[in-house]
Amino acid sequence: xxxxxxxxxxxxxxxxxxxxxxxxxxxxxxxxxxxxxxxxxxxxxxxxxxxxxxxxxxxxxxxxxxxxxxxxxxxxxxxxxxxxxxxxxxxxxxxxxxxxxxxxxxxxxxxxxxxxxxxxxxxxxxxxxxxxxxxxxxxxxxxxxxxxxxxxxxxxxxxxxxxxxxxxxxxxxxxxxxxxxxxxxxxxxxxxxxxxxxxxxxxxxxxxxxxxxxxxxxxxxxxxxxxxxxxxxxxxxxxxxxxxxxxxxxxxxxxxxxxxxxxxxxxxxxxxxxxxxxxxxxxxxxxxxxxxxxxx
Numbered sequence: 001x002x003x004x005x006x007x008x009x010x011x012x013x014x015x016x017x018x019x020x021x022x023x024x025x026x027x028x029x030x031x032x033x034x035x036x037x038x039x040x041x042x043x044x045x046x047x048x049x050x051x052x053x054x055x056x057x058x059x060x061x062x063x064x065x066x067x068x069x070x071x072x073x074x075x076x077x078x079x080x081x082x083x084x085x086x087x088x089x090x091x092x093x094x095x096x097x098x099x100x101x102x103x104x105x106x107x108x109x110x111x112x113x114x115x116x117x118x119x120x121x122x123x124x125x126x127x128x129x130x131x132x133x134x135x136x137x138x139x140x141x142x143x144x145x146x147x148x149x150x151x152x153x154x155x156x157x158x159x160x161x162x163x164x165x166x167x168x169x170x171x172x173x174x175x176x177x178x179x180x181x182x183x184x185x186x187x188x189x190x191x192x193x194x195x196x197x198x199x200x201x202x203x204x205x206x207x208x209x210x211x212x213x214x215x216x217x218x219x220x221x222x223x224x225x226x227x228x229x230x231x232x233x234x235x236x237x238x239x240x241x242x243x244x245x246x247x248x249x250x251x252x253x254x255x256x257x258x259x260x261x262x263x264x265x266x267x268x269x270x271x272x273x274x275x276x277x278x279x280x281x282x283x284x285x286x287x288x289x290x291x292x293x294x295x296x
Contacts, residue, residue, distance in 0.1 A: 013039040017046070021058035022067070030064045037071070044211055045071045048282070073279060074213040076272055081245070082206035084252040084265055085199050089163045091259050092196065095181045096166065097158035103177050106153035109169060116171045124165045131160045163203055167196035185258050186228045194222035195251055202248060214282040216243040223247055228254060230293035236286050244284030250294050270295070 008016070010031050014024065024030050033042065047053065048070065049062040100108050108114055115121040132140060132151060137160070143152040151157060161169070170193055172178055182189040198221035205212055220243050223235035231254050235247050249269065256265040273280055280289070289295060 008039070010034045010039075017058075017064070020056050021060070021062065022046070022049075023061065023063045025063065025065070033064075033068060042067060042071060045074065048214070070213075070279070073272070073276060074211055075209075077245075078206045078209070078212055080265070080269055080272065081202060081212065081248065081252065084256050085163075085203045085206070087259055088199065088252070088255050089166070089203070091184075091255075092170075092181075093158040093161060093166055095184050096170065097154045099177045099180050100172070101154045103174065106155075107151070109154050109157060110151065114172055114174065115169070116173055120168055120171065124168050127165050128157065128161060131162070131165075132157075135160055163196075163200045167193075167200045170196055185255060187254075188224060188227070191222055191224050195255075197221075198248070212245050213279060214244065216240055217245075217248075221247060221251060223250075230254070234289075234292040234294035236284060238286070241284035241286065244282075246284035246286075246289075249283075253294050266295075 013034050014027065014030055018024055046056075046058070046067045049059055049066060051057045051059050100114075104111070104114055110125065112118040112121045129151070139156050140152060140160075143149040143156065158166070170178065170181075175189065178189045178193070182192040185192060187195070198217070198219055201217070201219040202212070205215070223237060223242070224232040226232055231250060234250050236242055253266045253269070257263060273283075273285075274290075286292075
């Protein structure tokens with residue numbers, strides 16, 4: 001079937017939404033949003049307000065402001081998740097480099113014998129070499145000019161690693177190192193490894209401004225079974241809720257407390273989500289979630 005649709009003007013896009021039953025009280029504002037945020041992007045946030053999808057028909061009384069409010073909610077949630085994930089990335093880099101450097105040496109990350117998968121290790125080094133080559137950091141020039149090093153020692157190399165490379169580098173043979181890193185966050189080692197992999201994926205979603213509030217994640221995390229007790233008692237294992245952002249928020253709340261030593265991030269998250277119980281259900285929040293240990 002050949003594609004025959006043409007590009008629509010902003011006014012035409014708004015007319016289509018109105019014809020489907022959307023109330024638009026402030027047309028200049030709606031046109032401004034369509035101009036700067038793209039009809040196709042906003043239409044994704046219109047879906048929860050539809051009675052039928054094919055053909056699209058809005059629920060009676062739905063306003064353009066309702067769609068816009070949901071978009072702003074998801075944007076704010078994405079910013080909070082991205083913030084916490086970046087802090088965890090910096091912390092995990094630091095802990096990994098410290099433990100590896102002390103246990104195996106300054107260039108231990110170069111030795112495939114320290115890792116469980118030689119092929120993936122080689123791929124990580126290749127990506128790191130690309131990052132080193134593209135870097136304009138002064139410490140790279142220092143190690144190259146002073147010591148003739150193409151790769152810096154681990155405590156400097158970790159500053160250039162992407163989150164994806166770091167999560168793959170965590171596949172080390174020495175379980176003692178992995179356990180010492182995991183103990184920093186009061187997490188079992190397999191849970192930390194799962195969390196690193198999951199948050200690499202989630203951070204990419206956030207960095208590319210993709211919807212997360214009701215998304216079913218393709219790369220999920222393994223929730224703790226017994227400890228930390230407050231986390232294990234707060235996560236959901238019910239499908240499909242365990243594929244949504246709720247469990248991610250539980251683990252990020254725990255991690256943020258470890259790294260920052262306070263509940264500021266959790267407080268800002270609660271201030272965002274508490275006024276929207278319906279949206280929380282779409283995010284995988286279980287009934288009575290406010291009484292679970294992580295949130296009390």
